[in-house]
Amino acid sequence: MLAARLLFAVTAVVFLALPRETCNAKGNHHCSPSSCGSIQNISYPFRLNSDPHNCGVPRYNSSCQNNLTVLNLKSGKYYVQAINYNNYTIRLVDAGVQKGNCSSIPQYSLSYYNFTSGDIAPYSLSSWTYNRSKNILFLNCSKPVNAHLYLHSSPCLDDAFSSNFWVPESKGYLYVKIGRTKASDLSDSCRIELMAMTSLLGKDEKNITFLDIHDELAYGFELSWSQVYCGDCRWWPRNLCIIDEANHVYCGWTPLVGTLVGMVIGTIAYLHLVAIICGTPCVTLFVVHKWRRRHLSMYDTVEEFLQSHNNLMPVRYSYSDVKKMTDGFRVKLGEGGYGYVYKGKLRSGRIAAIKMLSKSKADGQDFINEVATIGRIHHVNVVQLIGFCAKGSKRALVYDFMPNGSLDKYIFSPERCTTLSWKKTYEIAVGVAHGIEYLHRGCDMQILHFDIKPHNILLDENFIPKISDFGLAKLYAVDDSIVSLTAARGTMGYIAPELFYKNIGGVSYKADVYSFGMLLLEMIGRRKNLDPLAEHSSEIYFPFYVYGQIIEGNNVNEVGDATEEDKEMIKKMSIVALWCIQMKPSDRPSMSKVVEMLEGGLESLQVPPKPLLYPEERVGDQTNETESSSALSLVG
Known part of the structure; x- marks a missing residue:
């Protein structure tokens, strides 16, 4: 064993003495360059469809259409504006953007999230490009917004409604906002319709106009493709690949850095011999130390996840900030399986509700679920x-304060002292439906909530409903009709049957x-369904009772002061x-259809x-006695 370890140490030193592999980034590829329109000298690693098969790299394939070089990525279709072989960047523009036509806007949403989900492979955002790029948000607001950097797009985007580029559900006030945006920066009346990127530095943002922004979109955005040259470095530690100022690619380290690293590793090799003397206990202690460090840094990983997977990053607070905002956790608003909710006050004077996840999952998955879903969206019917x-085991989520609490206290109140009018109940139902529909269809990713219930519907000062508690939520691609789950999730009484009975259909958005x-039945009956x-x-x-009343032509809920309009809304x-x-997911409507039925x-x-x-x-002729015995069997 001693001889083997000595051999390892000597091998490490010899390894450092070996010369580093280098190559010129422009050499060793003998194919004639291609051209398409204004893009000349299309050469390695890029290739056109018409090039010989041995030229270029298939992953960097493009086509020439109407004298335009076209790249078809997973996220959409883009035109190549320029290829820079000196700094390994390629500039693209969305195929929907036409220079000089300000009503032409991107066809595809693109943001930093796409670069972590593989949509833009094999390209990446280099640190230089990342710092230079700008986010551009296209907003549809229900009322005018008078705020800095909210640029009104009229009359340019007025024409976009009749085009194939962009047709929002309802035409409102159209704005564009530039720069990275926090969820708290968005007006409550606005929803994001589209996201885009640009790499042009452009004018001072304080004096920029929508036409300037359109020019930036027409300029496009730059991506890095330098990693194509690192294929020969696969045998080096962590695929280490460095490109110096002379455009030389080094596998491993540059000569100067290699010398320094050699000295360091030589020292480590010497210390390794000392470790042999210490024996296995030292190694064991080292492994334990690394294991603890890995687990203590778990939430640094969480933070990296949040930064890379969220287009609209919320504010990062320290634990001391949270303690100050809650005045030492003085006012408790409520509690649940996750922990406690406290009343807080931000520096701006804004009142907030702060959820402490003291009982959350050890791997922080519920925390990630919440921030990875509502941290990236903004909708009037979703809590902000x-x-x-x-910070370590300290995890908190800071939300808008909802002064009217949750819906359950209004529909399950035994004293009926806090009941809502039927009109308000109907408005809340429609609002919740809009919120769920947005989660399913309004984002670049499909968000399935899996825990829709009265306790998770919060009401603001105007009784506008906000869907909350995304601890069980899951993100899926928009085109995923069926999703995979290893276990049922949600609250009994609200969980869809397909999460238990696999033979009736796959799990999808129909679970929500x-x-x-x-939830709707409980709002109607002002009681639990069972x-x-x-x-x-x-x-x-209660569902059996409601069905029987409708079939017999009776009122579902006998309320003395209900108007004919109220009775129609209840029915x-x-x-x-x-x-x-309905039992089978295929028999249930989509949330878009639900909204249509409620509003029709x-x-x-x-x-x-x-x-x-x-x-x-x-389904058949069943007596009330049969229905009652079936219902009784649910409670044992």
């Missing part, structure tokens, strides 16, 4: 994440539709809810089949 704290249907202490046996399982919500809780007329709605409790149930 202002900031977060991640089911949860919304159960109540074994109900006065009448037919009311034990509409009831029918929509029954559609949402009652006369256009058809009554769905009777909801089932179990997949093996068959």
Whole structure:
């Protein structure tokens, strides 16, 4: 053993004495350059479709269309504006942007997230490009915004509504905002329709106009492709590859750095001999130390994840900041399985709710879920994440304060002293539906919540609903119709049946539709859907009762002061809810259809089949007695 370790030490020193591999970045590739339009000298690693197969690298393939060099990346179609072989960058512009036509805007959303998800492979953002690039947000606001750097796009983007580039759901006030943006910087009335990038330094941002921004979009953005030359360095530590100022590629270290590193590693080799004398205990202690360091730095990894996966980074607070904001955690607003929520006050005077994740998962996954979802979006019906704290085991999430609390206290209040009007109840239902629809379709990634319930619907000072608690949420590609889950997630009574019964259909966004249907029924009945202490046996399982009342033409909820308009809203919500809780996911509507049904007329709605409790149930003539016994079986 001693001889083997001595051999290792000697080998390390000899290894350092070996010359470093170098090559000229422009040599060793003997193919005639190609050209397409204004892009001349297309050479290694780039190639056109028409080039011989032995030329260039297939990953850097492009095509020539109408004298334009076209790159088709996973994120979309882009035109090549320039290739710089001196600093290994390529400048691209979105195919939807036309120079001189300010109503032409990008066809594809592009942000820093794409560079961590593999959408832009094999290109990357070098540190130089990263610091130089700008985010450009296209915003659709329900009311005018008078704020710095909110640039009104009229009349340019007014024409975009009739084009194929961009058709928001509802035309509002169109703005463009530049620079990296925190969620707290966005106006409550605005939603992000599109994100783009540019590398042009341009004018002073204080004096910039929308036409200047369009010129920057037409200029494009630069990506790095230097790593293509590092393929021959795969045998070196961590694929180490350095390109010096003379455009030489070094596998390992440059000569000067190599000498210094050689001295360091030579010293380490000597110390290694000393470690042999100390024996296995020293090695064991070292391994334990490294293991502890790795676990103590877990939340540094969390922070890196947040920085690379969020386009709209929330504010980073220290733990001492959190203590000051909460006045030493003096006012507790509530608690749950995650920990406690405290009332806080930001430096600006803004009131906030601060959730301390004292009982969160050891790997911080629930913390990551929350920040990776609501930290990247902004919608009037989704709670706004202002900031977060991640310091060791101390994790906190800072939200907007919701003075009217959560929805459950209004629909489950035993004294009925805090009930809502039916009109307000209906407005809350529509708002929640819009929020879920946005999570499913309004982002560059599909966000499935998996825990829609009254406790997670918060109400602001105007009783506008905000979906909260994304600790169980999952991110998926927009085109993923079926997602994979290893275990059921959510709260009993709201969990979709396909999370238990795999034979009825795959898990998808329809799981949130089911949860919304159960939430809607509880809003209608002002009670839990399952109540074994109900006065009448037919009311034990509320969905059965609602279905029976609708079939018999009775009012679902007998309220003395309800107007005809109220009764129509209740019936509409009831029918929509029954559609949402159909057993098979394929029988449920999408959230877009749910919004359409809720906002449409009652006369256009058809009554769905009777909801089932179990997949093996068959729809048929069932007496109230059968329904009651089935409902009773749920509670044992």
